[in-house]
Amino acid sequence: MKITFLGAAGEVTGSQHLIETQSARVLLDCGLFQGTHAETDHRNRHFRCNPAGLDAVVLSHAHIDHCGNLPRLVHQGFDGPIWCTRATADIAEIMLRDSAHIQREDVRWAKKKARTGDPVPEPLYTDRDVRRACRQFETADYHTWAEIAPGVRLRFHHAGHVLGAAICELEFLDVDDEVRRVVFTGDLGRRDQPVLRDPDLVDCCDVLIMESTYADRVHPPASDVREALKCLMQRALDVGGRVLIPAFSLGRTQLLMYLLNELRNEQASVKIPVYLDSPLALRLTEVHQRHTEIMDAGVQQTLQSDDDVFNFPGLTCIRSQDESMALNRAEGPMVIIAAGGMCENGRIVHHLKNAVSDDRNAILIIGFQARHTLGRQLVRRVPHLRIHGRSVPLRAQVEVLNGLSAHADAVDMKWWLDSLTARGGASHFFAVHGESEAAESLAGLAADCSAESPVVPKNGESWEI
Numbered sequence: 001m002k003i004t005f006l007g008a009a010g011e012v013t014g015s016q017h018l019i020e021t022q023s024a025r026v027l028l029d030c031g032l033f034q035g036t037h038a039e040t041d042h043r044n045r046h047f048r049c050n051p052a053g054l055d056a057v058v059l060s061h062a063h064i065d066h067c068g069n070l071p072r073l074v075h076q077g078f079d080g081p082i083w084c085t086r087a088t089a090d091i092a093e094i095m096l097r098d099s100a101h102i103q104r105e106d107v108r109w110a111k112k113k114a115r116t117g118d119p120v121p122e123p124l125y126t127d128r129d130v131r132r133a134c135r136q137f138e139t140a141d142y143h144t145w146a147e148i149a150p151g152v153r154l155r156f157h158h159a160g161h162v163l164g165a166a167i168c169e170l171e172f173l174d175v176d177d178e179v180r181r182v183v184f185t186g187d188l189g190r191r192d193q194p195v196l197r198d199p200d201l202v203d204c205c206d207v208l209i210m211e212s213t214y215a216d217r218v219h220p221p222a223s224d225v226r227e228a229l230k231c232l233m234q235r236a237l238d239v240g241g242r243v244l245i246p247a248f249s250l251g252r253t254q255l256l257m258y259l260l261n262e263l264r265n266e267q268a269s270v271k272i273p274v275y276l277d278s279p280l281a282l283r284l285t286e287v288h289q290r291h292t293e294i295m296d297a298g299v300q301q302t303l304q305s306d307d308d309v310f311n312f313p314g315l316t317c318i319r320s321q322d323e324s325m326a327l328n329r330a331e332g333p334m335v336i337i338a339a340g341g342m343c344e345n346g347r348i349v350h351h352l353k354n355a356v357s358d359d360r361n362a363i364l365i366i367g368f369q370a371r372h373t374l375g376r377q378l379v380r381r382v383p384h385l386r387i388h389g390r391s392v393p394l395r396a397q398v399e400v401l402n403g404l405s406a407h408a409d410a411v412d413m414k415w416w417l418d419s420l421t422a423r424g425g426a427s428h429f430f431a432v433h434g435e436s437e438a439a440e441s442l443a444g445l446a447a448d449c450s451a452e453s454p455v456v457p458k459n460g461e462s463w464e465i
């Protein structure tokens with residue numbers, strides 16, 4: 001068996017790992033490389049494996065750095081099955097359509113700005129490629145084996161992380177009819193988070209490929225966010241202010257909706273209008289409403305008395321740009337959850353421009369803010385923000401909470417690995433999907449679990465097992 005790390009090795013985007021045996025070639029994930037370098041575009045356009053020669057793709061979950069290059073793979077000749085859970089198929093379709101739309105807009109903008117004769121690259125893929133890729137989805141339930149290629153079977157386990165995410169357990173019939181067990185964690189979620197189940201534990205295996213995004217840190221609990229939400233909403237009611245929450249469309253927005261619904265159920269006194277101002281997040285919330293059967297015990301219990309855990313009195317979903325702009329003129333206390341997460345683009349930008357200079361307002365930051373983004377300026381509480389090219393004074397309260405991270409931290413990863421060690425561990429261990437420090441930290445955490453020394457593979461490296 002040969003494993004080649006084609007992406008998310010020593011970095012966090014472009015998840016792609018190729019497994020080859022004498023009878024099958026299976027690609028784990030087909031994520032988009034994200035970044036601004038010219039090299040990123042080249043890597044997305046040119047696969048380092050032959051798409052037409054693959055027997056199957058296994059998709060761990062629907063984040064774009066895991067599924068975002070599937071339409072390109074299909075465009076370049078892959079016509080086999082793309083295996084994933086049902087919820088992942090539903091979410092991936094929405095994410096891929098959105099990705100094609102963004103690419104189309106980027107190209108239109110680039111063509112407008114280009115001087116005559118300047119080359120403008122075409123989008124990586126079109127809506128047609130997205131439709132073809134989605135027709136190739138094959139879904140399997142959690143905990144059920146499926147034959148996905150000659151001599152290869154697959155079983156999904158709950159990974160937490162985002163709805164539909166799976167730890168992928170594969171068995172390959174290798175030379176001399178020997179069965180090789182491979183476990184690929186995809187992105188691993190946290191324990192004791194609302195909505196999603198805890199990551200499942202798995203049995204011993206020959207090869208473990210594990211993500212390492214936050215293996216070098218410890219997250220605060222989600223309960224902090226709940227308390228902060230309560231306090232900020234009460235303050236907004238008292239002073240007549242608004243609470244702005246820049247939110248990532250998949251996962252964190254639905255967690256917020258769930259927490260707001262819970263607060264509303266428990267404490268009817270926090271009656272404040274809430275606006276969800278993101279058509280993409282709204283479509284993804286609808287997928288969540290259709291897949292409550294795979295959610296945790298807390299959701300099942302709430303469903304006994306409340307038939308929609310992501311909806312509550314006082315919630316308004318904003319669809320059009322005009323309705324979104326009209327909120328700037330609205331009076332009274334309110335909560336606005338708007339895309340995008342790092343405040344660089346999306347509707348949150350005009351809400352911020354309208355609200356940051358009023359000290360009755362508050363901004364709740366609940367996700368990672370990359371360097372050089374407007375979100376990072378908010379986290380640093382700089383006295384003057386640059387919004388749409390203008391300097392705007394920051395007088396609103398800024399609250400920063402990291403309790404809703406969708407990724408396991410060092411404590412969760414240690415717990416998961418210890419349980420695997422107790423079940424016989426792994427023969428070979430590979431730490432992927434993390435900056436080098438995080439990946440090295442995970443390799444350290446996995447030392448007891450792996451018979452061979454844990455490895456942090458480099459991009460393009462192959463290992464014979």
Ligand SMILES: [Zn+2]
Pocket residue numbers: 061063066161187
């Ligand atoms: Zn992810």
